Amino acid sequence: MDDVEAVLVCSRTVDHVEHATAVLGAGKHLLLEKPGAIGTGGQTRIREAAAAQPGVVARVAYHRRHDARFRELARLIAEGAIGRPFAIQMESRENFPPGPDDLAAGGFLMDVGVHDFDTARWLLGAEPQTVAVASQRALYMDADLDQAYVTIELDGAMAFTHLARTNTVGMDIRCEVLGEDGSVVFDRSRRRGEITLLTAGSDAVFAADCRDFFAQAYARQMDDFESACRGQAAPNATLEDDRWAVATAVAARAAVTREGPLPVGPDWPWPDGQP
Numbered sequence: 001m002d003d004v005e006a007v008l009v010c011s012r013t014v015d016h017v018e019h020a021t022a023v024l025g026a027g028k029h030l031l032l033e034k035p036g037a038i039g040t041g042g043q044t045r046i047r048e049a050a051a052a053q054p055g056v057v058a059r060v061a062y063h064r065r066h067d068a069r070f071r072e073l074a075r076l077i078a079e080g081a082i083g084r085p086f087a088i089q090m091e092s093r094e095n096f097p098p099g100p101d102d103l104a105a106g107g108f109l110m111d112v113g114v115h116d117f118d119t120a121r122w123l124l125g126a127e128p129q130t131v132a133v134a135s136q137r138a139l140y141m142d143a144d145l146d147q148a149y150v151t152i153e154l155d156g157a158m159a160f161t162h163l164a165r166t167n168t169v170g171m172d173i174r175c176e177v178l179g180e181d182g183s184v185v186f187d188r189s190r191r192r193g194e195i196t197l198l199t200a201g202s203d204a205v206f207a208a209d210c211r212d213f214f215a216q217a218y219a220r221q222m223d224d225f226e227s228a229c230r231g232q233a234a235p236n237a238t239l240e241d242d243r244w245a246v247a248t249a250v251a252a253r254a255a256v257t258r259e260g261p262l263p264v265g266p267d268w269p270w271p272d273g274q275p
Contacts, residue, residue: 004028005028005029005229006028006029006030006031006057006225006226006229007023007028007029007030007031008031008033009023009030009031009032009033010033011033012101012104012105013033013035013037013038013104013105013106013110013111014038014103014104014105014106015104016032016033016035016036016037016042016046017036017037017042017043017045017046020032020036020046020049020058021045021046021049024046024049024050024052024053024056024058025049025052025053027053027055027056028056029056029057029058029225029228029229030050030056030057030058030059031059031060031061031221031222031225032046032058032059032060032061032242033060033061034060034061034062034114034115034118034237034242034245035060035106035110035111035114035242035245035246035249036060036239036242036243036246037106037246038105038106038107038110038246038270039106039246039250039267039270040243040246040247040250040265040266040267041267043239043242043243043246043247044243046058046239047239047240047243050239057225057228057229058238058239059225059228059236059237059238059239060236060237060238060239060241060242061221061237062114062115062118062237062241062242062245063115063210063214063217063218063221064115064118064119064122064214064217065118065122065221065235065236065237066217066218066220066221066224066235067214067216067217067220068216068217068220069186070119070123070175070186071235073123073175073177073184073186074122074123076184077123077177077179077184080181081179081181081182081184082177082178082179082180082181082182082183082184083179083180083181083182084179084180085123085124085125085157085177085178085179086124086156086157086158086178086179086180087124087157087158087159087160087177087178088119088120088123088124088157088158088159088160088175088176088177088178089159089160089161089174089175089176089178090116090119090120090159090160090161090162090173090174090175090176091161091162091164091172091173091174091175092112092113092115092116092161092162092163092164092172092173093162093163093164093166093167093171093172093173094112094164094165094167094170094171094172094209094210095165095166095167095168095170095171095208095209096108096112096165097140097165098140098142098143098144098146098165102143106249106253106270107144107253107270108143108144108145108146108148108163108165109133109145109148109150109163109249109252109253109256110246110249110250110253112163112165113148113150113161113163113248113249113252114242114245114246114248114249116150116159116161116163117152117161117244117245117248117249117252118237118241118242118244118245119175120152120154120159120161121154121241121244121245121248122241123175123177124154124157124159124177126154126155126156126157127154127155127244128152128153128154128159128244128247128248128264129152129153129154129155129263129264130152130153130251130261130262130263130264131150131151131152131153131248131251131252131255131261131262131264132150132151132255132260132261132262133148133149133150133151133252133255133256134148134149135147135148135149135256136148136149138166139166140165140166143165144256145256146164146165146166147162147163147164147165147166148162148163148164148252148256149161149162150162150163150252151261152248152264153261169206170206170207170208170209171206171207171208171209171210171212171213172206173186173213174186174187175187224236244264247264247265248264250266250267250268250270251263251264251265251266251268253268253270254268254269254270
């Protein structure tokens with residue numbers, strides 16, 4: 001396979017460790033679907049395999065980092081448009097009914113939440129310390145949760161996100177970063193006044209799912225990965241970025257059934273699956 005330079009691993013998250021370490025062991029560049037693993041132990045194994053191949057590029061597919069809208073948020077923050085950022089508020093709502101693949105994906109908070117957790121750390125430029133979660137079963141009574149209200153304490157900053165799998169109107173992604181001099185907001189609901197009604201028949205435009213909402217970001221992600229493989233500077237999420245997202249999701253997942261905030265870092269056991 002000398003003619004193969006790079007491999008994309010898009011298998012089930014529970015299989016990422018086996019497949020990613022095999023790719024890295026063969027000395028091939030790796031683009032790994034997010035999250036890298038369903039627990040911090042597995043993610044560590046991938047980072048160790050990458051460290052043994054210093055000439056190999058290993059990136060994780062957090063597509064928001066390649067999205068023009070989120071990059072504009074990052075640019076404005078980096079240029080000091082809102083002063084020192086100290087908080088971020090996010091909402092990630094989609095029509096994501098529970099199913100048999102949830103376990104292999106590490107659960108809803110792991111599969112979907114890592115995007116928000118990575119976004120918070122990226123835009124705030126701070127490391128997560130603790131996570132607390134309030135959860136709700138509003139529609140799917142047999143699921144572990146269908147609404148999660150996650151609060152993350154970072155170094156000198158705070159993050160809050162609402163994750164929902166019950167949004168019948170489609171995918172609704174919102175993000176506001178607050179700073180000393182103002183805030184920067186991304187909101188697709190197209191509000192036209194003080195009140196906006198969002199139902200399946202409303203005139204707000206929402207994508208059906210992430211394939212539609214982030215279509216251009218996926219294409220740009222591939223271009224950025226190719227540039228990285230060629231030794232060029234390109235925005236990408238590294239395995240270190242993924243480490244923090246996975247660790248935050250592990251703590252959030254465990255916090256659903258525990259009282260009080262949990263520290264980010266330990267491989268907290270997951271009662272509904274394997275760590």
